Amino acid sequence: MTGLASARAPGGPSRRRRLDSKRTLVYTLLVVGAALFAMPLIIMLTTSFKSYTEINSYPPTIVPNTWLPQNYANAWNYQNTDFPRWTLNTLFIIVLTLPGVMISASLCAYGFARLHFPGRDVWFVLVLASIMLPPQVTLIPLYIFFLKLGWLDTFWPLIIPAWFGGGALNIFLIRQFFLQIPIELDEAATIDGAGHLTIWWRIYLPLSKPVLVTVALLTTLAIWNDFFGPLIYLTSPKNYTLALGINMFQGLFTTRTDYIMAISTLMVLPMIVLFVFAQRYIVQGFVSSGLKG
Amino acid sequence: MATSRPAARRFDRAFWRRTIRGYLFISPVVLGLIIWTFGPMVASLYFSLTDYKIVSPPVFTGLDNFSDLFTHDRLFIQSLWVTVRYTVLFVVLVQLVSLPLAMLLTQKVRGISVFRTLFYLPVVVPVVATALLWRYLMNKDYGPIDAALKFFGLPAVNWLGSPDMALVSLVIISVWGAALFTIIYVAALQHIPEQLHEAARIDGANAWQQFRFVTIPLLTPAIFFCLVTSVILSFQFFIPAFVMTGGGPANSTYVYNLNLYDKAFKWLEMGYASAMAWVLFIIIFIVTLVIFRTQRLWVHNDGGVRG
Numbered sequence: 063m064t065g066l067a068s069a070r071a072p073g074g075p076s077r078r079r080r081l082d083s084k085r086t087l088v089y090t091l092l093v094v095g096a097a098l099f100a101m102p103l104i105i106m107l108t109t110s111f112k113s114y115t116e117i118n119s120y121p122p123t124i125v126p127n128t129w130l131p132q133n134y135a136n137a138w139n140y141q142n143t144d145f146p147r148w149t150l151n152t153l154f155i156i157v158l159t160l161p162g163v164m165i166s167a168s169l170c171a172y173g174f175a176r177l178h179f180p181g182r183d184v185w186f187v188l189v190l191a192s193i194m195l196p197p198q199v200t201l202i203p204l205y206i207f208f209l210k211l212g213w214l215d216t217f218w219p220l221i222i223p224a225w226f227g228g229g230a231l232n233i234f235l236i237r238q239f240f241l242q243i244p245i246e247l248d249e250a251a252t253i254d255g256a257g258h259l260t261i262w263w264r265i266y267l268p269l270s271k272p273v274l275v276t277v278a279l280l281t282t283l284a285i286w287n288d289f290f291g292p293l294i295y296l297t298s299p300k301n302y303t304l305a306l307g308i309n310m311f312q313g314l315f316t317t318r319t320d321y322i323m324a325i326s327t328l329m330v331l332p333m334i335v336l337f338v339f340a341q342r343y344i345v346q347g348f349v350s351s352g353l354k355g
Numbered sequence: 356m357a358t359s360r361p362a363a364r365r366f367d368r369a370f371w372r373r374t375i376r377g378y379l380f381i382s383p384v385v386l387g388l389i390i391w392t393f394g395p396m397v398a399s400l401y402f403s404l405t406d407y408k409i410v411s412p413p414v415f416t417g418l419d420n421f422s423d424l425f426t427h428d429r430l431f432i433q434s435l436w437v438t439v440r441y442t443v444l445f446v447v448l449v450q451l452v453s454l455p456l457a458m459l460l461t462q463k464v465r466g467i468s469v470f471r472t473l474f475y476l477p478v479v480v481p482v483v484a485t486a487l488l489w490r491y492l493m494n495k496d497y498g499p500i501d502a503a504l505k506f507f508g509l510p511a512v513n514w515l516g517s518p519d520m521a522l523v524s525l526v527i528i529s530v531w532g533a534a535l536f537t538i539i540y541v542a543a544l545q546h547i548p549e550q551l552h553e554a555a556r557i558d559g560a561n562a563w564q565q566f567r568f569v570t571i572p573l574l575t576p577a578i579f580f581c582l583v584t585s586v587i588l589s590f591q592f593f594i595p596a597f598v599m600t601g602g603g604p605a606n607s608t609y610v611y612n613l614n615l616y617d618k619a620f621k622w623l624e625m626g627y628a629s630a631m632a633w634v635l636f637i638i639i640f641i642v643t644l645v646i647f648r649t650q651r652l653w654v655h656n657d658g659g660v661r662g
Contacts, residue, residue, distance in 0.1 A: 092464075092470045102492060121502055169380055170380065177380055178373065179376070188388060201619070305481055305483045323491065
């Protein structure tokens with residue numbers, strides 16, 4: 063094909079020049095675009111090291127005149143805040159939610175992918191349809207339900223629902239993966255006397271590491287970043303998650319941009335590290351969720 | 356399959372074993388849907404027909420909440436209008452940004468994967484952090500954006516402080532954080548077989564014609580998905596308005612969900628807020644349905660190349 067194309071364009075050198083100028087244009091656009099898109103995060107990072115007076119002086123500096131790493135310690139231990147505890151709370155919710163998501167979503171996915179029973183497809187459509195449902199429609203009854211259970215201002219409203227299927231999208235992602243596993247494996251296992259629970263646990267889960275990693279990463283991201291759930295259900299500051307705590311901090315000390323940026327950096331950084339190292343899995347998760355069309 | 360079996364054997368013991376086993380496997384999500392979705396939906400529909408302030412049991416008032424919404428509640432109309440404007444701006448802008456960006460990010464040049472990572476990064480930034488960051492960036496006194504504008508001799512903009520600009524500013528922030536759409540477009544572009552462009556080139560199609568008659572038609576499933584998703588996301592919009600502007604100035608960013616949140620959790624008007632939730636649900640449902648109905652007219656689903 064390439065041979066044909068270059069045969070049609072006898073002016074080889076001029077074609078190459080055109081390619082070169084195209085490449086220059088692409089790089090220019092990429093660099094300008096990246097500067098625009100990455101700049102906010104870079105400014106967040108540099109501002110977190112600046113002094114209070116430097117931030118409030120004009121013109122603003124790009125690189126801090128004096129680097130103040132102690133901003134981080136000061137922000138972390140600021141009066142009337144408890145960032146260590148809020149971080150632990152967030153991690154606690156993640157640790158208690160993840161197994162529920164993994165186990166229940168993959169069990170359901172196995173049922174939808176590999177078992178035949180009446181009503182299966184109806185339930186699967188209902189699961190998918192629930193993705194489109196605006197959460198506001200269930201918000202108030204759930205709030206009242208948790209109120210009656212005495213679960214307000216505890217982590218349970220944020221943890222327990224995940225044990226019931228682990229999210230429609232996760233079921234969908236795992237099911238798609240299970241469908242690609244050769245069914246001959248089940249048949250061989252069945253002949254050896256394995257039941258479906260054994261097949262799910264011993265064959266499907268070990269073979270599905272990529273999608274399980276994706277689901278675990280997306281769940282971790284979602285909990286770490288969740289603001290609305292904690293806002294509704296957690297009221298006393300000792301129970302705050304990081305997202306809520308950071309918001310309270312900015313409400314109390316609006317002008318301390320240095321500390322707000324330091325804490326924001328601390329909150330963003332783990333997710334960026336996660337993304338850089340596991341980009342393949344995370345992107346795959348987003349893309350597969352778009353594939354259902 | 357199962358239908359080929361004799362009818363008499365359809366409800367034998369094996370059938371029931373199969374059924375029970377199947378439902379045991381999917382029982383988490385079946386219970387989950389009943390407890391956390393369908394039950395609450397019914398309850399919220401009932402609450403929407405009541406006067407319910409938590410402290411005392413709900414009092415049935417028929418359609419009063421709904422008629423109040425549309426006839427007496429100017430804030431409701433206003434917040435709905437703000438959300439509609441936000442939705443239109445966001446949906447249009449996010450496609451205009453993410454599609455060209457995705458085309459740029461699928462160019463075959465060295466180092467492109469590093470650029471991809473850079474452009475994708477905002478997708479993992481917590482919305483609260485995004486909001487705090489941009490509130491500083493857009494500050495009119497010492498914010499870096501206005502400083503940069505002044506440096507280039509341009510007039511400073513009161514991004515968050517003026518009723519004309521605030522909503523647009525929130526749209527810009529959301530577009531920055533919406534790398535999800537770029538990711539989906541990049542994947543869709545990578546799915547287009549190289550041979551199709553090759554063939555078009557041999558037939559004498561120039562770059563624009565290739566884009567118009569090869570790329571765009573094959574992208575329509577992805578565009579469709581992004582359209583639906585961005586509309587639904589826009590109607591869910593809440594956090595940046597809650598954190599950055601609190602709905603101001605002059606209610607110019609008082610979006611629907613901020614209004615709903617205040618009604619429910621500030622004034623404890625649970626019945627009224629439930630009615631608002633159902634109005635929102637019906638609006639989203641109708642808009643999505645309309646988009647789905649137009650699907651036949653412009654989305655190419657036949658080629659086997661999916662979004």
